[in-house]
């Protein structure tokens with residue numbers, strides 16, 4: 001038996017992150033500083049430790065709707081170019097320090113226009129911040145590549161506009177599109193026009209589905225909207241039957257997801273906080289990985305879950321006894337599922353990921 005990967009080793013290993021929200025990953029100290037600088041006076045705590053603890057506990061309500069309420073305070077301090085750019089730069093620095101070599105970071109431009117910013121300005125500020133973060137990381141010897149995903153809010157009606165924005169910036173660092181927000185009552189087909197437009201533009205998108213609502217949401221996301229990947233997708237297990245003798249039967253939707261290698265952007269800690277999973281040990285990721293679904297591991301919101309990608313992976317090492325081969329498989333799954341061009345994905349897999357995991361015997 002190979003020794004289990006330690007938290008330090010997992011942090012040092014190159015990792016790939018597909019599902020991380022910019023407005024869910026601020027440093028608590030930055031939230032405080034920006035609030036002071038912008039006159040945002042609604043923060044629930046006024047020191048770094050209590051504010052960090054507040055986010056994690058307020059987000060652990062067992063409901064997605066209550067979890068999402070905590071974003072009022074991060075979005076609240078991200079309403080000017082300086083703040084947005086700073087948060088984006090720090091995000092990349094933090095991911096690079098955690099050993100992430102490729103990340104797709106998402107945000108909803110429409111949430112950052114309360115004080116008059118134009119949508120284009122928000123996107124440009126984020127992209128500039130990413131470039132700054134990449135340069136700062138390089139100065140400390142860490143190489144990371146970052147792409148942006150533009151998110152439209154599913155309860156709102158701006159998805160077509162946001163999809164057009166994603167296409168406008170596709171050659172400047174935006175690699176895809178997403179919808180997020182409360183899932184129950186807001187099915188993906190509400191935004192069918194935007195998805196059809198993106199498909200005509202040969203663009204990529206993922207859809208938050210199967211997190212706080214079940215199979216119909218996943219089915220619409222794939223079969224009506226044409227999503228390339230699923231944000232979370234945990235409820236796909238509702239279409240998997242495990243008999244008492246251990247034999248497994250997949251329903252038609254689960255079979256489609258596995259057969260078509262649809263990437264599942266799974267976020268263990270976030271799912272426990274919103275009640276989508278009972279605990280990390282009982283997270284469907286264990287079963288889905290065993291069955292060979294294209295599982296990827298993600299952070300969702302590092303601030304609200306007080307986590308990092310290496311921590312999420314280490315939680316799985318503890319819960320499921322994952323070793324280096326499992327970590328390599330999850331990481332390569334994620335890189336294969338990225339929205340950048342095929343040749344660039346292969347280069348990261350062959351040039352960076354495989355050699356590093358081979359050094360651990362995987």
Ligand SMILES: O=c1[nH]cnc2c1ncn2[C@@H]1O[C@H](CO)[C@@H](O)[C@H]1O
Pocket residue numbers: 021022023024064068071075106107108111151180181182208211270300301
């Ligand atoms: O796990 C999630 N499920 C659904 N929506 C989410 C999740 N995490 C964050 N957001 C929503 O996405 C917006 C843009 O980043 C956030 O403001 C939050 O409202």
Ligand SMILES: [Zn+2]
Pocket residue numbers: 019021180208231300
């Ligand atoms: Zn999410």
